[in-house]
Amino acid sequence: MNRITKRTGSALLVVALVAGLGAALAASAQPFGPGGPGGPGGQAGPFLRALRGGLATVDLSDEQKDKIRGILEAKKEAGAALAQKLRTDGKVLRDLANAATPDPTAVGKAFLTLKEDREAAKRMAEGVLADVKAVLTAEQATKLDGYLAALKQMRRGRAGRG
Numbered sequence: 001m002n003r004i005t006k007r008t009g010s011a012l013l014v015v016a017l018v019a020g021l022g023a024a025l026a027a028s029a030q031p032f033g034p035g036g037p038g039g040p041g042g043q044a045g046p047f048l049r050a051l052r053g054g055l056a057t058v059d060l061s062d063e064q065k066d067k068i069r070g071i072l073e074a075k076k077e078a079g080a081a082l083a084q085k086l087r088t089d090g091k092v093l094r095d096l097a098n099a100a101t102p103d104p105t106a107v108g109k110a111f112l113t114l115k116e117d118r119e120a121a122k123r124m125a126e127g128v129l130a131d132v133k134a135v136l137t138a139e140q141a142t143k144l145d146g147y148l149a150a151l152k153q154m155r156r157g158r159a160g161r162g
Helices: 003-027 046-056 062-097 104-135 138-159
Strands: none
Touching: 046 104, 046 138, 062 104, 104 138
8 A cells, every 4th residue: 555545535534524523423413432423333443443432431411412512513514524624635546547648747636635624634633523522521531531542542552554
């Protein structure tokens, strides 16, 4: 797998998971946990599982759950549109790069477009996380940060084994 494919996949993952998290939380009237967002029967990606796991450790009130569902529902449509743009721009780049005689200028432009899409996806994910943290108490936010940092560190440890 080349770097471009990995980057496209990572960005799509972030956007799709933000959109998926919003859909899962909006549809869920249950507490976060085994039957909650992305639980049995749902399709939870890595980001959704990480956020769900982190939120499960902070003991959310019903009011906080409702606010978080609202935040994610509000971002759902924009996240889906960005995910579609990432897929389309990623396909354009792959097609250009895999052409019999790739045009370096076109490939470069497509790469830069995809890079901008990825940056937009990252900003969106960071914004959603900031909005979610704004609903939490300081102690809950610290606990969530610790949980996400530990998962990130574990993921980095696995990345070097390939």
